[in-house]
Amino acid sequence: MFQSLKRSSDPETDSNHSSKRLCKFNSTWLSKYTWLNKVHGDDKKALCTLCNKSFTITHGGESDVKKHAQGVQHAKCQRDTNQNSVMSSFLTTQNSKSFDDITAAEVSQVYHAVQHEQSYRSLDCMIKLNSQIFKDCEIGKKMSCGRTKAEAIVTEVLAPASAEDTLRDLESISYFSVASDASNHGNTKVSL
Secondary structure (H helix, E strand, O other): OHHHHHHHOOHHHHHHHHHHHOOOOOOOHHHHOOOEEEOOOOOOEEEEOOOOEEEEOOOOOHHHHHHHHOOHHHHHHHHHHHHHHHHHOOOOOOOOHHHHHHHHHHHHHHHHHHHOOOOHHHHHHHHHHHHHHOOOOHHHHHOOOOHHHHHHHHHHHHHHHHHHHHHHHHHHOOOOOOOOOOHHHOOOOOOO
């Protein structure tokens, strides 16, 4: 009896005994719990990707993972994720080929309107008319470009591209001049 007490107080057996009791991350949990990841550099912790929190698994192992999954915060994050996935089904993917084609058609229509000095209101009407005329065309049906979108395309896309092209052209030539005809102002003095 005294020998067994002596052995349990031996520091060598105590360290082996405590290291056996500590749980480490098990990679098989990754397939069972899709929201679970390993914390890099610490195999005694797990990371919940839903809650974005790490928690210790040293004492309970998988039961610590299950305990976290039953927590209030995790349940709320799970519910929010499910709602967001439902909402994402209403949104179109922005990298699709049809999205690029629709965008190109809208920018082309705006460019055409600017070239022919048409107003944004007439462009809005023309886009609506095109969607009615080209009912069998997927791009024509999905085009939508009102006044504000047309203005944004002009100021944020076409104008900067035009300015860059002009500057590039001016850099490649050695001489240029700017002339202005101010003779049609009558009595008004014009200073340049």
